[in-house]
Amino acid sequence: MRIRFILAVLIFSSESFAETARYRVVWTGDPSTTATIAWDQIQGDDPVLYYGTKNVKGDLKKFKHFTKPTRNVPDYRGMNNMFVRLENLQPDQEYFFVIKDSEGVSSQYWFRTAPDKPKAFTCIVGGDTKSYGSALIAGRESNMMTSKLRPLFVIFVGDFNSGNGLPSSRWQQWFDDWFLLTTTYDERLIPIVPVHGNHEDGDKTVLHHLFDVPYQGDNKENIYYDMAFGDFFSFLALNSQINAEGAQTHWLEEHLKKYKDYTFNTAGYHKPFFPHTSRKRENEHLYKLWANLFFSYGLDLSFDADSHITKMTYPIRPSNEKGSHMGFIRDDKKGTMYLGEGSWGAGPRSTDDLKPWTLRSGAFNQIKWLHVFPEEKGKPARIDIRTVITADKTEDGRLIPYSHGVVPLKEGQEFDIPKGIKLFTTEPYGDVISFPFSEK
Numbered sequence: 001m002r003i004r005f006i007l008a009v010l011i012f013s014s015e016s017f018a019e020t021a022r023y024r025v026v027w028t029g030d031p032s033t034t035a036t037i038a039w040d041q042i043q044g045d046d047p048v049l050y051y052g053t054k055n056v057k058g059d060l061k062k063f064k065h066f067t068k069p070t071r072n073v074p075d076y077r078g079m080n081n082m083f084v085r086l087e088n089l090q091p092d093q094e095y096f097f098v099i100k101d102s103e104g105v106s107s108q109y110w111f112r113t114a115p116d117k118p119k120a121f122t123c124i125v126g127g128d129t130k131s132y133g134s135a136l137i138a139g140r141e142s143n144m145m146t147s148k149l150r151p152l153f154v155i156f157v158g159d160f161n162s163g164n165g166l167p168s169s170r171w172q173q174w175f176d177d178w179f180l181l182t183t184t185y186d187e188r189l190i191p192i193v194p195v196h197g198n199h200e201d202g203d204k205t206v207l208h209h210l211f212d213v214p215y216q217g218d219n220k221e222n223i224y225y226d227m228a229f230g231d232f233f234s235f236l237a238l239n240s241q242i243n244a245e246g247a248q249t250h251w252l253e254e255h256l257k258k259y260k261d262y263t264f265n266t267a268g269y270h271k272p273f274f275p276h277t278s279r280k281r282e283n284e285h286l287y288k289l290w291a292n293l294f295f296s297y298g299l300d301l302s303f304d305a306d307s308h309i310t311k312m313t314y315p316i317r318p319s320n321e322k323g324s325h326m327g328f329i330r331d332d333k334k335g336t337m338y339l340g341e342g343s344w345g346a347g348p349r350s351t352d353d354l355k356p357w358t359l360r361s362g363a364f365n366q367i368k369w370l371h372v373f374p375e376e377k378g379k380p381a382r383i384d385i386r387t388v389i390t391a392d393k394t395e396d397g398r399l400i401p402y403s404h405g406v407v408p409l410k411e412g413q414e415f416d417i418p419k420g421i422k423l424f425t426t427e428p429y430g431d432v433i434s435f436p437f438s439e440k
Ligand SMILES: [Fe+2]
Pocket: 159, 197, 198, 199, 270, 305, 306, 307
């Protein structure tokens, strides 16, 4: 049995980890025309990325474009990180690619660019993975669920590994898991939009060096940036782990203004303003800096993580009037819905700090699955939000995994609800909470 296992690992390694490994597609800026493809160049020299919109089944001569890496970060977290920043891509297109180096040619993978006009899509939002134990296994469940739901992209709201973000082996494991488990059965890579969390605080430049995300000004620790497409959807990746005052809050206001007329505007940051577990401290300074701006510029959804639970609020706005609680009051028409709080893989905590404006909260491993629809045939634009339970625990602490019973969606079926999926129900709304929100 053991020999067979070792043999399987050897065969698997020689095919999948040849000279390049740990592929990831990263989205920042405008993903209808740009994307960054990154990988770990383990061996071999002179890598070249061949790519194009046609499925040429890996035949080098048939790719329309090729380019060398635009950035190399060698010897960082034990990896030789290569980046190709692709530009002038066609919107809403499949892009196929291989990497050729002195040792050979990789398998062919592909990804999809974002549309450049309002068009329905799905995405997944979550955060908090761990590096060992049942929390690592639970994180892999969420990764596999992501592969089966094949969203257009994932927003990952921080905390990639256990510890302070410095151990190389943990990052290598994270990227192996991400590449091997979130890639779909037909080799489609799911782009990631990463956000900095407190478990990355050991090196606050880490997302720039491993994902090539931009920083602001001349300080590489100032990692916050925007991602938006099609006059339709914007996401502001904020950073709760650096000074939020001054430059960052000024940047936030500028970018909320910039995207004001988009159909849906969202923002993400790791630490919730007011966590739904008593085990975590309040982050009132972030509330004071950002909540009013969110409301003034009509932010629709806010994403956070960190607490290892799930929460969804009613639409709320800052207020000190009668009926408000911790500076927020429910406002179904104009408020922002706050979704979070992590538990992609990390062990769930108790949800013992609910608020009057909490719509739903629970303790299990989960990802948020968003179906985003533009206005169509007189029907207003909306976002359907589902909380997908990816793992849970028995009373005696054993992990219950939920991904393997789920039938993977096929390309073109991304809005279907797959058989075997376990969704968190909120009565009287059922499995779906829609934004704009209306009471049933
Ligand atoms: Fe955290």
